[in-house]
């Protein structure tokens with residue numbers, strides 16, 4: 001069986017490996033959010049004091065990470081998770097002066113135009129951002145030259161509308177929001193409003209995803225879904241599924 005220690009060596013995600021594993025497991029909502037944020041930040045510059053919107057922040061683990069690792073001033077915006085719970089986690093993590101938790105709907109954001117230096121979205125953008133025109137809306141809140149960086153579960157290669165046979169038994173209708181790096185690049189570029197600096201797939205991402213699933217005990221109401229997901233990842237062995245990263249600079253020039 002895969003294990004976090006055996007499959008995901010600490011040197012692959014050195015910053016994340018400094019965080020308490022029990023804390024990560026307790027508050028996780030999906031594939032390891034710190035690994036995915038660290039991967040994103042490898043190519044998305046976040047300077048000390050940068051204003052960052054963590055969109056779909058969930059339990060704010062990613063916001064804590066961005067504040068601690070890069071000194072960012074983070075707005076942790078999420079729809080489902082109570083901001084009071086996030087505020088408690090943020091205080092316990094010692095970054096109360098750098099993370100503002102709030103409840104927000106990604107399609108109705110309460111921010112000033114051009115306010116953020118970067119918007120980051122981990123394992124969340126595919127819930128609300130696949131609409132053709134969503135990017136145009138979100139860019140309003142990013143300063144000219146600022147960045148949007150997302151990491152979501154996605155396709156290692158396009159499937160052209162046909163789910164490969166070996167993963168068909170496990171496929172859920174909701175996975176139709178999984179897209180390839182090429183798809184995201186084309187969708188973002190079609191806005192003519194950004195320059196896509198990266199659109200790629202995490203090497204061995206499916207192994208990390210599976211290792212994390214196997215290392216965690218999901219809540220009772222999610223156990224079946226996670227077991228199905230793990231079976232699908234095993235059957236697929238990285239042919240079709242993985243993590244996709246897109247980094248775009250606001251402004252086409």
Ligand SMILES: C[S@@+](CC[C@H](N)C(=O)[O-])C[C@H]1O[C@@H](n2cnc3c(N)ncnc32)[C@H](O)[C@@H]1O
Pocket residue numbers: 028029030032033055056057058059060061062077078079080081104105106107121122123124127128
């Ligand atoms: C799988 S969780 C990931 C959370 C966190 N980024 C992480 O990686 O741990 C997806 C998050 O997206 C948020 N989300 C989904 N639809 C949203 C929307 N329309 N507006 C804001 N947040 C949304 C949910 O509230 C949820 O917390």
